[in-house]
Amino acid sequence: MPNIIITGASDGIGAELARQLARRHGLQAMLVLAARNASNLQAVAAECNALGARTLIMPTDVTDQQQCQYLVETTVRQLGSLDILINNAGVSAHALLEDVPADKLYWYEDLMRVNLWGSVYCTHAALPFLKASHGRIVAVSSLAGLVGVPGRTAYSASKFAMAGFFEALRAEVKDAGVSVTIAYPGVVRTNIRFHGLNASGEYAGVSGLREDKAMSTQECARQIIYGMVRRRREVVMTAQGKIARFIKLLLPGVVEKLALAAVKKEFQPKAH
Numbered sequence: 219m220p221n222i223i224i225t226g227a228s229d230g231i232g233a234e235l236a237r238q239l240a241r242r243h244g245l246q247a248m249l250v251l252a253a254r255n256a257s258n259l260q261a262v263a264a265e266c267n268a269l270g271a272r273t274l275i276m277p278t279d280v281t282d283q284q285q286c287q288y289l290v291e292t293t294v295r296q297l298g299s300l301d302i303l304i305n306n307a308g309v310s311a312h313a314l315l316e317d318v319p320a321d322k323l324y325w326y327e328d329l330m331r332v333n334l335w336g337s338v339y340c341t342h343a344a345l346p347f348l349k350a351s352h353g354r355i356v357a358v359s360s361l362a363g364l365v366g367v368p369g370r371t372a373y374s375a376s377k378f379a380m381a382g383f384f385e386a387l388r389a390e391v392k393d394a395g396v397s398v399t400i401a402y403p404g405v406v407r408t409n410i411r412f413h414g415l416n417a418s419g420e421y422a423g424v425s426g427l428r429e430d431k432a433m434s435t436q437e438c439a440r441q442i443i444y445g446m447v448r449r450r451r452e453v454v455m456t457a458q459g460k461i462a463r464f465i466k467l468l469l470p471g472v473v474e475k476l477a478l479a480a481v482k483k484e485f486q487p488k489a490h
């Protein structure tokens with residue numbers, strides 16, 4: 219009977235992970251849904267309950283270490299154990315570095331606090347319990363965490379950092395029977411880029427990426443769960459993503475062109 223924490227469960231990929239896990243496990247699973255927006259969490263919990271799962275709503279801001287500790291400790295106190303931690307909460311951003319005013323550069327740190335530190339805090343708090351259950355850790359990085367994408371210096375930095383953290387951790391916890399699955403989605407059809415940040419650190423309201431070939435949240439969540447269940451090291455999504463990481467070693471210039479092609483014309487860097 220797995221007890222599963224999902225961060226960023228109030229929307230997008232996290233909410234779909236919750237729905238698919240609810241469908242898969244029904245009453246066998248306890249889904250602990252964490253994010254900041256309590257009413258959105260309630261709506262997702264109602265959908266999961268209708269699919270037969272049991273849920274616990276935990277309003278949490280992952281940038282706050284104490285809140286992450288409280289999330290994990292409350293889960294274990296109420297359910298007795300923790301089997302799976304899915305670090306999914308994340309924020310997007312799109313800006314050319316040269317367009318970011320010096321007095322706004324702090325939002326690079328804010329972004330890192332959600333995408334990297336949120337995962338570090340939750341994972342640190344959960345680790346003793348995951349070791350006890352020989353559990354699973356999932357980290358939702360991004361293809362922008364494998365290949366640097368122009369206009370996404372902050373986002374790519376946070377996702378590369380996340381991938382490095384979890385790759386190192388994987389080797390640390392392997393002998394304790396804990397698996398670490400890092401997921402690298404490409405462009406997925408959610409609202410993340412619309413409420414991501416622009417050069418001034420304000421909500422962008424538009425996406426800077428080409429969205430025409432975006433993956434559905436259903437397919438993305440399906441691939442993440444497939445990798446998690448099989449304790450796969452990585453889930454690299456899209457054929458382009460799978461190829462890009464290998465071409466990068468031999469022909470990095472080609473990968474730079476591919477990364478640039480993912481960005482809408484109006485958001486591409488200008489030569490001046």
Ligand SMILES: NC(=O)c1ccc[n+]([C@@H]2O[C@H](COP(=O)([O-])OP(=O)(O)OC[C@H]3O[C@@H](n4cnc5c(N)ncnc54)[C@H](OP(=O)(O)O)[C@@H]3O)[C@@H](O)[C@H]2O)c1
Pocket residue numbers: 225226227228229230231232252253254255256258278279280281306307308309310332336358359360361402403404405406407408409410411
């Ligand atoms: N969509 C894509 O194309 C794509 C591609 C690659 C990787 N990813 C990654 O996939 C993950 C999910 O993205 P998504 O597309 O599903 O985005 P989304 O629809 O915008 O959902 C993001 C989730 O993160 C939560 N969140 C944001 N800041 C938080 C904070 N400080 N504390 C707790 N929760 C927070 C949001 O909930 P609240 O606002 O309620 O807190 C929401 O539930 C992210 O890590 C993202 O980087 C997405």
